[in-house]
Amino acid sequence: MKILIFRCTRDVISADKRLKAAGIARRIIPVPRSVSPLCGMAVELEDEKLESAGAVLTGQNGKIAEAKSTQSTPAIEFTVFDRKDVKL
Amino acid sequence: MNSYFDNGATSFPKPPEVAEEIARYLNDLGGPYGRSFYTRALEVSGIVEETRDRMATLLGISDGGKIVFTPNATQGINTVIRGLDLSGKEVWITPLEHNAVTRPLQRLKEEGKIEICFLPAEIDGKVDTEAVKALNLSRAGLIIVNHQSNVNGLIQPVQAIKEAVDSALGPAAGPVPLLLDAAQSAGHIPLEVESLEVDYLAFTGHKGLLGPTGTGGLYIRENTSLPPLFNGGTGSRSESWETPDFLPDRFEAGTPNIAGIFGLNGALKSRPKPAHSRQEFLALISALSALPGIRFIGAAKPADQGELFSLTCDYADPSDFGMALYEESGIETRIGLHCAPTAHRTLGTYPDGTVRIAPSVYHTAEDFERLILAIRKAYEKDKSPAGGSAG
Numbered sequence: 001m002k003i004l005i006f007r008c009t010r011d012v013i014s015a016d017k018r019l020k021a022a023g024i025a026r027r028i029i030p031v032p033r034s035v036s037p038l039c040g041m042a043v044e045l046e047d048e049k050l051e052s053a054g055a056v057l058t059g060q061n062g063k064i065a066e067a068k069s070t071q072s073t074p075a076i077e078f079t080v081f082d083r084k085d086v087k088l
Numbered sequence: 089m090n091s092y093f094d095n096g097a098t099s100f101p102k103p104p105e106v107a108e109e110i111a112r113y114l115n116d117l118g119g120p121y122g123r124s125f126y127t128r129a130l131e132v133s134g135i136v137e138e139t140r141d142r143m144a145t146l147l148g149i150s151d152g153g154k155i156v157f158t159p160n161a162t163q164g165i166n167t168v169i170r171g172l173d174l175s176g177k178e179v180w181i182t183p184l185e186h187n188a189v190t191r192p193l194q195r196l197k198e199e200g201k202i203e204i205c206f207l208p209a210e211i212d213g214k215v216d217t218e219a220v221k222a223l224n225l226s227r228a229g230l231i232i233v234n235h236q237s238n239v240n241g242l243i244q245p246v247q248a249i250k251e252a253v254d255s256a257l258g259p260a261a262g263p264v265p266l267l268l269d270a271a272q273s274a275g276h277i278p279l280e281v282e283s284l285e286v287d288y289l290a291f292t293g294h295k296g297l298l299g300p301t302g303t304g305g306l307y308i309r310e311n312t313s314l315p316p317l318f319n320g321g322t323g324s325r326s327e328s329w330e331t332p333d334f335l336p337d338r339f340e341a342g343t344p345n346i347a348g349i350f351g352l353n354g355a356l357k358s359r360p361k362p363a364h365s366r367q368e369f370l371a372l373i374s375a376l377s378a379l380p381g382i383r384f385i386g387a388a389k390p391a392d393q394g395e396l397f398s399l400t401c402d403y404a405d406p407s408d409f410g411m412a413l414y415e416e417s418g419i420e421t422r423i424g425l426h427c428a429p430t431a432h433r434t435l436g437t438y439p440d441g442t443v444r445i446a447p448s449v450y451h452t453a454e455d456f457e458r459l460i461l462a463i464r465k466a467y468e469k470d471k472s473p474a475g476g477s478a479g
Contacts, residue, residue, distance in 0.1 A: 009122030030125035037327035
């Protein structure tokens, strides 16, 4: 499992929305204390989902799922950790 | 009859979804914005961000992250005025500015930091863009434009003003930021903020947007070195005493007015169709302008007229006239200087002020007809020897 940590709440919400629209299974977990002192939410997903999730979040390969055509699709920065390296 | 004509102060009624969403948050959902991970927090955070994105769409902004929530427009305006490095600079404003702009500027002036200069304007306060082109703006540090006056409803030609400022500055000069005060215009006048290329825009949620009090926001085109007005917890970079440098967190220290933002979202989701047409509003002001003894104070040209204006009466001061309107017909208005003494000086209504009429989208043509009758009745009451006081 991979854990994605984001810069701020807005980025987590935006990421979750994009991943949901792209049909990528994930769950919201607390930010692991051992990797980051950030408060709030992180995204956990299966290892094999990481590449497609990354494409959705960074806008690579045009695989952006957007519900609103008027919204721009800036890349959402995130940091990836491996679940096995993290204590929850 | 909808007798509430004080929507320039705060709008009423609101769409029912406003109270429903506030109640949903307070009664059913609760929970914080960010800071926590459980489903409730995710849902609440999602609504806050949805509201931000809805505001962005309404304002023609492609990235909702450039909107920071504030309790009102005043805080957003203060953030810009007090945050920019304006030492030794001139701040140019229109002659119709609200005290939300002039008071923080006055403070900087008293501190010896700035000079306040007025953009040249016509008799109704509309900026004379041809005259702006001839200005020496070499010391300008900030331009501030009240998009729609809260006294006479004049809508400033923002794009033309910006082009005129750029022309006056010349191609070699660096850009001078422009702050647009959209407190009265947001929700009433369509805005394509990115096309206008304004640098900052302050809005409030409780007037034309029909949201609750305690909501508003500031749009920041480029996140540069503007410091926040205050610092505190943001739920991000929590290990550091340093305030985050990214939007929106940089300007959203502390818990936001989540209940209010839910209400604002309710308003944005369910914007009502206007109950009157533009033609019916113009017919109203045409009829009022023709009433003997009543002075209509609005834009010189109908095309520049927002749906707000003022009146004075030749027989009574605004307090007596406004009181007569209320006592005789239940018409609710705001009387006086409307926190905009600068505008009243420009319009020749200082120090007595005016009776301000600010309809909402909920007013019908029939409401306008009754307003005209009420004004006639109040005028006759004040005019008669038995009623009202001498003007």
